[in-house]
Amino acid sequence: MGELDHEVDAPRGATSREWEVFCRESSADPLTHVGSVSAPSADIAREQATQLFAHAAEALWLCPADETVRVQAESLALDPAADGTDATMDAESMQAETLRGERE
Amino acid sequence: MISVSKLLTDLDAEGDGLRYDAAEESTKSQIRDEKQRRPVVVWNVTKQCNLYCDHCYAAADTDIADGELTTAEGKALLDDLADYGAPVILFSGGEPLVRQDLEELVAYANEVGVRPVLSTNGTLITEERAASLKAAGLKYAGVSVDGLPERNDDFRGMEGAFDGAVQGIRNCLDAGLKTGLRYTITERNAPDLEGVVDLLTDVGVDRFCFYHLDYGGRGTEIVDADLTPVERREAVERVCDMTREYHDRGEEIETLLVGNYADAAYLVEYAREHMSEAQARRVYEYLRVNGGDPTGERVADVDYQGNVHLTQFWQGYSLGNVRDRPFGDIWEDESNPLVRALREREDRLTGKCADCRYAGVCRGGSRLRALTVEDDLFAPDPQCYLDDDEIRGPEPFAGGDATSPAD
């Protein structure tokens, strides 16, 4: 096994806080990461995770994605060389480009 | 995605190897292929958008959002998808054209063997960008228009958006890009449907995709603005009628319905009422092989931050992130009980879906809408518009009579 020397610190939440969800199907089973839910509060996160997993789970654990440290082998990184350059137009040029095609 | 034009106008006894005597055999092999089919992957390359549409599932914004996958990460994702065997990548957003590396990503997808297609609001497609997208190897552009000019501009939050989209469509067609319409049907714009098709056929568009509203993103705020079941049935019937009228006049338009598999059941009923029992059977067989609602199986979504979702509309839950693990590993991981449940949902559907005779072609419709409206993952889709007497009874055309001529 390689060293866990790559930290994934990119945000996961889009519109509100993201909560990692862990689920145990029965007491003999391991606690398994089953993805994440977006919710503004722990209560709402719990409600959402329950809706999705209550049919299968005996226990659910939730923790805020922004409090979760994710380290992994470098080889797993999507692109270790990614330099973080932004390929997206800024708001101003986006507005300037909009409907440009209309002019003839 | 249900092709109305194919089912109602092309699917004759000679087409598609679905003649009665061949139906059984070809159905088996198609089901086999089906099981191995990888999902079409929607990639929201950015959350940023130049418009502000009422029904936007991505809750898009005019500012650049944190954590967008970079060009290099995007290419690594495309490598992943190619390794996994994803057949198609649908570049979406936000508005994907605000990414200046879109052409580079399209070209890369093409190079690694994932078919690149695009979903856009059309207003940023200048002559130059249409040409550069075509040159990059883009195979198809779906441009969203949601009503005649006034209604569309109101919905999309910008005056001139309709004309801008139409100009974008013209630019695509001039560049030789296959281009189609995306139309999300709501209560407000349902009356405009034929008018928009008329107008755009004149521009040269021949493919029209009609989306039912899903209840994610900003869509949840307009559940109330959605069609009633009666209105929905009428709208779908009009799409069917219109498709046949165009074809009768020799205009070969392609029409598709997306996002509500009760449409599959309805199309069988429609074929029976307006065409023939034999046509209804062919439609049913075709749709049964097609497999019903594809959530979590034949369609997947990767958002701008790399989170993997069950469909593009289901942004509130993510299976995992491609920055942590390759897409294929996330998608194949059935230690997740929700994924397992969705993939065997037939056994779990409740209420009228539990014993609906069309469950085989519909699979209960949208699980996301059931969850949003009923707080229950396995409740019937609130958008189902089939009558009770249509869905009760034995499975249509079931049993060993598939080889005997019915008409």
Ligand code: SF4
């Ligand atoms: S009752 Fe359920 S399975 Fe049957 S058509 Fe309606 S949504 Fe689909």
